[in-house]
Amino acid sequence: MSHTPYPSSFYAATANAAPLRHALSSNVETDVCVIGAGYTGLSTALFLLEHGFRVVVLEAAKVGFGASGRNGGQIVNSYSRDLDTVERSAGSDAARLIGAMAFEGGQIIRERVKQYDINCDLKNGGVFAAMNSKQMRHLEAQKILWERYGYRQLQMLDQSDIRDVVACERYIGGMLDQGGGHIHPLNLALGEAAAVESLGGIIYEQSPAIRIDRGANPRVHTKHGEVRAKFVVVAGNAYLGNLVPELAAKSMPCGTQVVATEPLTAELAAALLPQDYCVEDCNYLLDYFRLSADKRLIYGGGVVYGARDPADIESIIRPKMLKTFPQLCDIKIDFAWTGNFLMTLSRLPQVGRLDGNLYYSQGCSGHGVTYTHIAGKVIAEALRGQAERFDAFAGLPHYPFPGGQRFSAPLSALGALYYSLRDRIGF
Template sequence: MSDYINSYYAFNAETGQPYPSLQQDLDADVCVMGGGFTGLSSALHLAKAGFKVVLLEANRIGYGATGRNGGQIVNSYSRDVDHIATKYGKEAGDAMASMMFEGGDIIRTLIREHQIDCDYVQGGAFVALNDKQLRTLKEHQQLWERHGNGKMALLEGKALEKIVHSDRYVGGLTDGMSGHIQPLKLALGEARVVSELGGQVFERSPVVRVEKGEKVRVYTSDGSVTAKFLVVGANAYLSHVLPELSKRNMPCGTQIITTEVLGEQKCRELLPANYCVEDCNYLLDYYRTTGDHRLLYGGGVVYGARDPADIERLIRPKMEATFPSLKGVKVEFAWTGNFLLTLSRLPEFGRLDKNIYYMQGYSGHGVTSTHLAGKVVAEAVAGQAGRFDVFAKLPHLPLLGGRALQIPFTALGAAYYNLRDKLGI
């Protein structure tokens, strides 16, 4: 157990005093395991529906990927709905498509209704480094417009300069339903809302044992929660308490740096519309400016979630290639965060028992998908499981050979696709 890592987000947020640790035996309708976006959205939607909720977090609220990610509200899933329809059938594709923009809507609604100050800015863009990627973006626009997103615009050549001032790109696609936030501030705001709705939040309360049965009993070192239902949202940081959830996925690390304060004028020179941006490479780069006018730049994947020895050395060349005017600028924060990758690249929802639900493995699309997950699991607990089961019916594929073999195989595959990106093929 520890406080937050030395990230820009922890520096920038008012983390305040921790919520208490669990020191007693409690009864609840639902126990939620995990204080990231999955657990927070679940607890919040359950509390709104009138359930008595207890949330247990092993460290601090937003300690894991929730408080370390790029802060981009990117719609859909890590595999888009055309792929889902082709691989798993039109019914599955249509059902997933009906929810593909809902996660972002949930975030915006929470921010507005509960006055959560998290530096929200509307608008994002995907950018293409070559003609092949630009053609893919045209197809992407057509797909999303068919499913209801009418806030997209394709920009080619110099037209992209009103979004990002860099000569690396041949074009891009803007998405007015995207945006960016300070994710740790959002998480802390959501925890506040859970408490205001009557939910109980406990930090520094790692689960040590789960006792299954007609009611579930969840133990920490100093207390327990007996509940009708358990919702597990611990994702990449899940311990061996429920080892069956770690057999089909692999923790991965992504790296982020944040510059010194550049000032608003410099930030608008780089990103005139203040949109968040991600490129179309397999190992993509993503970046945006912050509320206090820094550049936040992330990219790359470390399979197996090892912490690189020198994050700045890995990311700075990418940043300077995109924005040569930042060559030599001071980097004040550098950190890594783990997310959970599945073999299908689709999130895994399911039940371990009739009263134990889990959601995990968002494969890089966690900011929006976690908020959707919390809403649909609350519906399932309330007896309306149709939307939860859309996800639960998707195949959960095992990692052949386990994580030990899958890490080098995945890294080899990533290197292949990275080479294709560089060659534009």
């Protein structure tokens, strides 16, 4: 039987111990079959189990194999497109519901960490860093917007303030979100998987779903087994492939690259990020960075449209890192990896149901750590008959990428080039 291991990354190298999980090799029956053991699938499974459902999770590789175990590890509130976009797209009633959920994902993560004693190096505090006056104006407007939805954990940073947060001369100011933060993302996924199993949920690894027989009593097939269920939840995101063809046309896998340095001295780490906050800049193609628990700088950025793996990740990210922190010119990169996320044309998540009993959530568009935890909660609510919040997301309009699957990646790359040029000139 084929075995797909974790890709080489800092997170895989420092993952907490996890039990051996077998592949599905028989026919089983359950209430809900969840496809994908990333954050969306694990969050859904955990909320369902807490309300008495029987749950089986099918994972094509290993828990947290995809974006959930490879991302930058930053807890960032709201969505990839902010609440003003939601207001224009969804109307006032849906925007009110979606806006109220924009700050819930980080709370769910913290509750899970506490309730299930998950060791994932949770730290509080995240900073949006502005590189020009236009970006500062955007952050000031964002603070007003978020506060209009009742969120009160934001603090504007002037040029002097941000020097106390990050040792970088590129930024003229920023905004601190005390409700943001950072984690070891793979260890969060592994901890949530352990919580699922502690409540009687079953996770099969190395068990890719190859076909779904839809209908009143759906069946999900793997190579060596079958799950019969009342409901199916599709949570494969960028790694779903063409299992559900209706979902493939309106989304596009994209890759992002991350590096981790060798461990820094305590003095250098404290000089770079004195408050141990995570940071992301305000560019369209943004950079993001933070310190790990063992004082490495984890630095990521850029997007590869179409999700191909670059041949030399370090050559892409190291120049970005040194532009931010030239004092690291002699520091070695120990790990470099890539991971795929799923992007939608609107940059807002796709949520819905097919055939009445097949539910899905996908397309976090690079903003998934918090959103996926909300998604699991609203899907579980919908399966329990409380679908108001689910339907608010499901009502968001989504369209195919221009050019279809063949030309969507190059056309999106051209669009990104336009916005990156605007970032450079501050327009």
